Amino acid sequence: MAPMATPETTTILHRCRIAPPPGTALQSLPLTFFDMVWLHFNPIQRLLFYEYPCSTTHFLETLIPNFKKSLSQTLKHFLPLAGNLIYPLNSGTQPQFLYLPGDSVSVTIAESIRASEYFNYLTGNKPRNADDFYAFVPDLPQPKIEHKSSCKIIPVFAIQITLFPETDICVGFTNHHAVGDASSIVGFIKAWSSIATLGKDDELLATEKSLPFYDRSVVKDQLGVGNTFWTQMDVFRVESLPLKFPINKVRSTYILRKNDIQKLKNLIQAKKLNLTYLSSFTITTAYIWTCLIKSATAAGEDVNDTEPEHFVFAVDARRRLDSPVPATYFGNCVAFGATKDMHGKLKGDEGLFVAAELIGEVIVKKVNNKDEILRDAENWMSKLGCLIPKRCFGVAGSPRFDMYDTDFGWGKPVKYEAVSIDGAGSMSLCKSREFEGGLEIGLSLPKKKMDAFADIFYAGLNM
Structure with missing residues (x-):
């Protein structure tokens, strides 16, 4: 078994923030009771590993510019991921997702210092140390307290792309669970990969059935379950236990x-x-x-x-x-x-x-x-x-x-x-x-x- 991943497993080449294209309008979305359940659960983390031999120069000068451009084009259609969860510090008002022009997604660009054998180890099926994967998983930026509005501003999405020089690439995604379920996040990833490959969003725009649908009124809450959940937050919180390292799994x-x-x-x-x-x-x-x-x-x-x-x-x-x-x-x-x-x-x-x-x-x-x-x-x-x-x-x-x-x-x-x-x-x-x-x-x-x-x-x- 390979040794546990440490901060030295990867070198951070660049950190940046990618926003939707200029001129994108504000978007505000209330939370439904479906969203409210997940407010205090751990983020969802996914990794995709690719075999793609390429030099660090090609990675930085060719792949990364398209990676950033296509991400910006995709976020134009998936604004909640570029925005924040606005969480009130008093129970008088309920949370909302808010995208303001200029909001953006945190992107980390990294390079593995391990040989290609390490990539083969990570992508195998046999038992691998669970800790080894976290060098490739992006962290969500820390929430901020806005005292004027008495709200916590919580980022909901982050991305990391890591190059294994001359051999492979790993893309990591981390999202706050409340912003979307697997169907929503996988839909975003598929849309982004399509735009990255084609260089444009024509395929996504070709039919309305491909575009994300945001109208919260279709979720009927006749019993006021959302209000019940928000009230319950004052009494108890359903929270995932935080991970402690080493995970020992x-x-x-x-x-x-x-x-x-x-x-x-x-x-x-x-x-x-x-x-x-x-x-x-x-x-x-x-x-x-x-x-x-x-x-x-x-x-x-x-x-x-x-x-x-x-x-x-x-x-x-x-x-x-x-x-x-x-x-x-x-x-x-x-x-x-x-x-x-x-x-x-x-x-x-x-x-x-x-x-x-x-x-x-x-x-x-x-x-x-x-x-x-x-x-x-x-x-x-x-x-x-x-x-x-x-x-x-x-x-x-x-x-x-x-x-x-x-x-x-x-x-x-x-x-x-x-x-x-x-x-x-x-x-x-x-x-x-x-x-x-x-x-x-x-x-x-x-x-x-x-x-x-x-x-x-x-x-x-x-x-």
């Missing part, structure tokens, strides 16, 4: 090929004849969840068989609401599905079948039911707060997301890493780069538990 990537998923599906269907819903998502998450639960004993964890194991996942609610929201709606628009059962039941021989049935039932009865999906929305914050200290596993990403078609003009990425799962107790999930119909799963666990998980994961596929 390793990151590994696992692939479920199309035939693996079909094999698991056949196994489950043979045991559960009456299952009404068995998607790739259901199969994959049930398998990973139960493999993780089964690894507890081998990893030295002492878990009582009656201890509840919770599984929570966010689901894109845009098309599932009673009044559907446009697919390009920018912001957060995710609801929650949750289920649980006892540790002893899920770690047993029937665990996979139990988990698949539990997750499938939640999707059928709540997630895909427009009358149920928001029924207990006013309790989301309190429920999430209660789950943070418990045995809980979640999902970041979706089988719908194909991060491997993100081409900035350097070809398709060789590896995607959802870095923020280090502190989230979640698996990352996206389409596989190598295998059609396959899925790529990322995990961050203590090494002993990762080793135990790997043994159980591969043994289950070879049955």
Whole structure:
């Protein structure tokens, strides 16, 4: 295993701020209750790694100018990312996203001082030290207090591009979760890569269905859930625990090929004849969840068989609401599905079948039911707060997301890493780069538990 990353892993070549083109108008957006849930969670961090041999001179004189220009062109359509979250220090008014002309995104341009072998290590699937990735992850600029308006000004987006001289490039993205869900941020990344490749935004402008949609009135809040959440902020905050370094975890990537998923599906269907819903998502998450639960004993964890194991996942609610929201709606628009059962039941021989049935039932009865999906929305914050200290596993990403078609003009990425799962107790999930119909799963666990998980994961596929 390579040594832990240190500040000496990269050299900062340049820091700058990139703004939308001159003349871009002010934009103000209120937070919906979908956004409010994420106000105090850790930022979302993503990395894309590219094989692109190039010199430092070519990088700085050719690639970076286009990188900056295309980013500015893209931000013209995604103004909230260039703006700030305006967070009032008193509860009399609610937060808003505000872009003022001149606002900009923090961009760090760096160079790795490690050899190409280090890039190969980072982009592998085997266990890698979780700390090693943070030299390539941008930090959000520190919030500022504006005493005149009694507000905290919170930047919501930052970018870093790092060159591995003569071999490779890494692009890192960090966003405040409240500014947008995965669908929104991935939409921005795809739009930017298109503009970077084509040199213009014609393709984005060719159809209104490609442009981000900002009208908050489409999110109906007839029960005043947003006000409830904001009031609850004075009583308690649902906050992610801050990461402490060293993290003492390793990151590994696992692939479920199309035939693996079909094999698991056949196994489950043979045991559960009456299952009404068995998607790739259901199969994959049930398998990973139960493999993780089964690894507890081998990893030295002492878990009582009656201890509840919770599984929570966010689901894109845009098309599932009673009044559907446009697919390009920018912001957060995710609801929650949750289920649980006892540790002893899920770690047993029937665990996979139990988990698949539990997750499938939640999707059928709540997630895909427009009358149920928001029924207990006013309790989301309190429920999430209660789950943070418990045995809980979640999902970041979706089988719908194909991060491997993100081409900035350097070809398709060789590896995607959802870095923020280090502190989230979640698996990352996206389409596989190598295998059609396959899925790529990322995990961050203590090494002993990762080793135990790997043994159980591969043994289950070879049955």
